[in-house]
Structure formats: C-alpha cells, structure tokens
Amino acid sequence: MNARLRCVPLLAALVLALPAFAAPNEAVSKPVKTVVQSVRYGKDLAALKNFGGEQQAKFLVGEEWEKASEAQRKEFIQLFHNLFAKIAFPKVRDNFKNLASITYEDPEVTGEEAKVASTVVIDHPMKKQELKLKYALAKDKAGWKVVDVAVLGDSMLTGIRDDQVRPLLKEGGWDALLKAMRDKDQELKSVVLK
Numbered sequence: 001m002n003a004r005l006r007c008v009p010l011l012a013a014l015v016l017a018l019p020a021f022a023a024p025n026e027a028v029s030k031p032v033k034t035v036v037q038s039v040r041y042g043k044d045l046a047a048l049k050n051f052g053g054e055q056q057a058k059f060l061v062g063e064e065w066e067k068a069s070e071a072q073r074k075e076f077i078q079l080f081h082n083l084f085a086k087i088a089f090p091k092v093r094d095n096f097k098n099l100a101s102i103t104y105e106d107p108e109v110t111g112e113e114a115k116v117a118s119t120v121v122i123d124h125p126m127k128k129q130e131l132k133l134k135y136a137l138a139k140d141k142a143g144w145k146v147v148d149v150a151v152l153g154d155s156m157l158t159g160i161r162d163d164q165v166r167p168l169l170k171e172g173g174w175d176a177l178l179k180a181m182r183d184k185d186q187e188l189k190s191v192v193l194k
Contacts, residue, residue, distance in 0.1 A: 025107055027144060028109060028114045028116060028137060029104055029107055029116055030144070031137060031143070031144050031146050032050075032104070032118070032137070033104065034047070034050050035047045035050045035051070035146050036118075038050075039092050039093060039096075040092075040093065040096045040099070042093065042194055043194065044085045044089050044194055045193055045194060047085070048081050048085055048193075050145060051081060051145055051146050051147070052137070052138050052140065052145030052146065053080070053081060053145075054077065054140075055140075055147045056077075056080065056147055056148070056157060057073065057076055059147070059148070059161065060080070060157060060161045060165045061165060061169065061177075062161075064169055064173075064174070067174070068174055072174050072178065075178060076174075076181070079178070079181040079185055080181070082193065083181060083184055083185060085193050086188045086191040087188070090191070095122055096122075098122050098124045098125070099120070099121070100122065100128075101120075101121045102118055102119070102120050102121075103118060104116060104117070104118045105117040105118070107137075112138060112139040113136070113137065113138055113139070114136075114137045114138075114139070115134055115135065115136055116135045116137065117132065117133070117135075118132075118134075118135070119131070119132055119133075120133060131151060131152075132151075132152065133149055133150065133151055134149070134150045135148070136149070136150070165177065168180050
C-alpha cells in the first residue's frame with residue numbers, strides 16, 4: 001500500500017479525536033455557562049444544581065463546619081442557595097436585559113479546582129459596561145460545580161462570609177445563623193424559584 005494512503009486513516013483518526021481532547025475544557029466551562037444561561041432565562045433551580053453547595057458552605061462557615069450536625073449542614077446549604085437565588089438572581093437578570101455579549105476564556109485547571117474567566121458586556125442605553133468575572137469551580141464525584149464568582153477581583157463568598165455569616169456565628173453560633181437565614185427566607189417567601 002502506498003505510504004500516503006496509509007497516512008489517511010491515521011490523519012482521520014487524529015481529526016476525529018480532537019473533540020475528545022477539547023472535552024475536558026468544555027466539562028469545566030459547561031457549569032458556568034449553564035448557570036449564566038439559566039439565571040438569564042429565569043431557570044433558577046437549574047442554575048442552583050450547578051453550584052457546589054458543600055464547598056461553598058465549608059468556605060462560608062470555616063472551622064464551624066465540623067461542629068455542625070448533619071441536619072444543620074443540610075439546612076444551611078438549602079437556605080444559602082434559596083437566599084442567594086432569591087436575592088442575587090433577580091439583580092443579575094435585570095443587568096442581563098441589556099446584555100450585548102459574554103465571552104469565556106479557556107479554563108485554568110489545577111487538580112480538582114479550576115477558574116474560568118469571562119467578559120460580560122452590558123449595553124445599557126445610559127452607559128455601556130464591561131465586567132470581568134472569574135468563576136471558581138471545584139470537582140466532586142458528580143463533576144465540576146461553581147463555587148464562587150469574583151467581580152472586579154472581589155469574591156462573592158468572601159463578602160458574604162465576612163459581612164454576614166461570621167458575625168452571626170460569633171454572636172450565637174449555628175442557632176443564630178440558621179435562625180437569621182430562616183427569617184430572611186420567610187421574608188422573601190413571595191419570591192418563587194422556578
């Protein structure tokens with residue numbers, strides 16, 4: 001057989017294999033894109049499925065995580081996600097009314113953690129804005145999950161931890177924290193997650 005003809009199947013195999021090499025990047029980026037699109041179109045519950053609740057909770061409560069009962073941990077994650085979706089998602093949707101574009105950079109993966117940067121362009125009639133976002137992700141047995149987002153270098157979780165969670169834990173431990181979260185969730189009961 002001609003040497004050039006023998007190379008054709010090899011080249012075809014390499015071309016077909018290229019998407020497989022790109023798959024890990026897509027696996028990392030997909031949860032970010034799913035969260036953004038789900039929030040944009042009012043599918044809050046779908047967005048929440050792509051968040052790493054346990055990783056977020058461990059960051060927010062720090063060493064207190066080990067002191068909590070399984071029931072407290074579960075309730076904290078559920079309340080945190082409910083509150084986050086009820087408070088943050090409508091604000092994001094409002095900004096997305098004037099969305100011009102979103103571009104994503106290739107993920108930076110280090111072991112079981114990754115970062116995905118994006119640029120969001122908001123073309124508001126009064127002012128055009130370009131926001132640089134950086135999403136932090138963690139890999140668990142179910143795949144990659146969004147843990148945090150930094151806007152202009154400021155971590156969302158760090159702000160919530162320092163301004164809200166730590167003061168409540170310091171004031172009255174898990175009881176004070178969960179009570180405040182339950183009260184806020186009750187206050188926002190008219191906001192229905194879809």
